[in-house]
Amino acid sequence: MTISRGARRPTIADVAEAASVSRTTVSHALNGIGKVDPRTRERIKKIAADLGYRPNLRAQRLRRGEARAIALASSMPFAVAGGPSRLGFYMEVAAAAAERALVHEYALVLIPPVQSGSALYTVDIDGAIVVEPAADDAAVAQLRERGLPYVTLGRPTAPDDDAPYVDLHGGRVVELLLDHLRAQGARRPALVVGAGTRHSSVDARAAYERAAAAHGWTPVVACAPEDGGEQAGYDRCAALLTEHPGVDALCVLVDAFAVGAVRALRDAGRRVPDDVMVVTRYDGLRARTCEPPLTAVDLRLDRAAADAVELLLGRLGAQPGAGAGESATGAGAGAGARAVGDSGGGPVGDSRSGSVGGTVGRSGDDGERAGRGVPAPEPRLVVRASSLRR
Numbered sequence: 001m002t003i004s005r006g007a008r009r010p011t012i013a014d015v016a017e018a019a020s021v022s023r024t025t026v027s028h029a030l031n032g033i034g035k036v037d038p039r040t041r042e043r044i045k046k047i048a049a050d051l052g053y054r055p056n057l058r059a060q061r062l063r064r065g066e067a068r069a070i071a072l073a074s075s076m077p078f079a080v081a082g083g084p085s086r087l088g089f090y091m092e093v094a095a096a097a098a099e100r101a102l103v104h105e106y107a108l109v110l111i112p113p114v115q116s117g118s119a120l121y122t123v124d125i126d127g128a129i130v131v132e133p134a135a136d137d138a139a140v141a142q143l144r145e146r147g148l149p150y151v152t153l154g155r156p157t158a159p160d161d162d163a164p165y166v167d168l169h170g171g172r173v174v175e176l177l178l179d180h181l182r183a184q185g186a187r188r189p190a191l192v193v194g195a196g197t198r199h200s201s202v203d204a205r206a207a208y209e210r211a212a213a214a215h216g217w218t219p220v221v222a223c224a225p226e227d228g229g230e231q232a233g234y235d236r237c238a239a240l241l242t243e244h245p246g247v248d249a250l251c252v253l254v255d256a257f258a259v260g261a262v263r264a265l266r267d268a269g270r271r272v273p274d275d276v277m278v279v280t281r282y283d284g285l286r287a288r289t290c291e292p293p294l295t296a297v298d299l300r301l302d303r304a305a306a307d308a309v310e311l312l313l314g315r316l317g318a319q320p321g322a323g324a325g326e327s328a329t330g331a332g333a334g335a336g337a338r339a340v341g342d343s344g345g346g347p348v349g350d351s352r353s354g355s356v357g358g359t360v361g362r363s364g365d366d367g368e369r370a371g372r373g374v375p376a377p378e379p380r381l382v383v384r385a386s387s388l389r390r
Contacts, residue, residue: 009052009053012026018047021044069108070127071108071109072093073129074132075133089284097308104313106309120142127148132153133152133156133157154199164372166308169378173379174208174253178208188218188244188247190220190240190249190251191205191222192258237257248275250277253280255282272386273292277295279386281297
């Protein structure tokens with residue numbers, strides 16, 4: 001039996017007729033279920049391929065009670081996660097997660113920032129990845145109310161949240177940045193973080209306070225509201241420079257804040273990096289296009305996002321995808337940048353200043369030691385003009 005091009009789509013009945021078997025046998029053969037002789041199964045698959053038969057995915061999902069879709073959600077506002085270009089942190093995670101989900105024949109549903117309302121009540125999904133949840137995260141609350149499984153990208157900070165997670169090394173990232181600043185001559189660095197309870201802020205504070213105690217710095221920590229974006233970074237850093245005029249380096253965790261900080265320094269007549277060095281956490285578009293370009297950290301988000309998908313699908317019973325756990329090939333660091341590696345927690349080297357001594361001890365957390373946390377690939381420092389003293 002053949003069905004000409006341009007005619008109706010072949011159905012399971014057409015395959016059954018061509019193979020001289022029942023529709024149930026065809027269904028079992030194509031779905032890998034039931035007791036079908038292996039030779040018959042292969043013959044049916046070949047006939048289906050020759051006819052151009054494609055299963056009705058909607059009907060399959062209804063029978064299985066699955067949506068075959070997972071969500072990527074966060075309460076992180078686009079003012080810091082994406083910005084007007086939507087090419088920031090959140091979208092980099094989304095691209096890698098969508099690619100990995102498709103390996104398993106799952107679709108990725110991208111949810112706008114979950115602040116309140118019913119963002120996650122109306123989508124048909126099997127589970128979700130929550131990006132850097134806060135302690136009282138709205139996305140987590142909605143998923144729990146629906147009884148849906150979830151994992152997090154970044155350590156959850158709520159005391160009662162025992163979800164599996166991919167650890168983005170929040171403390172280690174700050175250690176890399178502070179070690180570099182110290183090697184470049186910083187003696188009075190300040191820390192600027194988002195106001196909130198995401199792991200990146202919580203872990204950054206802890207790492208900064210350890211470094212201050214180890215090196216005799218007077219701790220200066222400033223917070224800015226996430227939804228304020230670049231202007232919030234400008235306003236907070238302008239005030240910080242007035243309050244602490246002796247600050248000689250700014251470790252600004254949110255890249256949108258860091259761009260605002262550079263503008264505040266310029267308006268205050270302070271030169272970057274000669275008077276004040278500036279570094280940030282995420283090596284994204286803002287860091288690369290700022291003037292001067294910002295020293296940042298390659299968080300290896302492509303691998304981290306793929307690992308989060310595997311972690312979630314493991315909870316849903318899916319088999320590991322091809323290539324899971326392989327080394328990331330990540331994008332280049334950008335023109336004029338130097339990626340500085342890290343081999344298991346030793347000092348970070350810089351070819352202009354010599355090796356950096358006195359690396360602060362790596363932070364750990366009870367969740368990871370208990371087995372909930374899957375470590376992302378080791379972060380890598382990307383050194384640019386904003387922190388290289390001439």
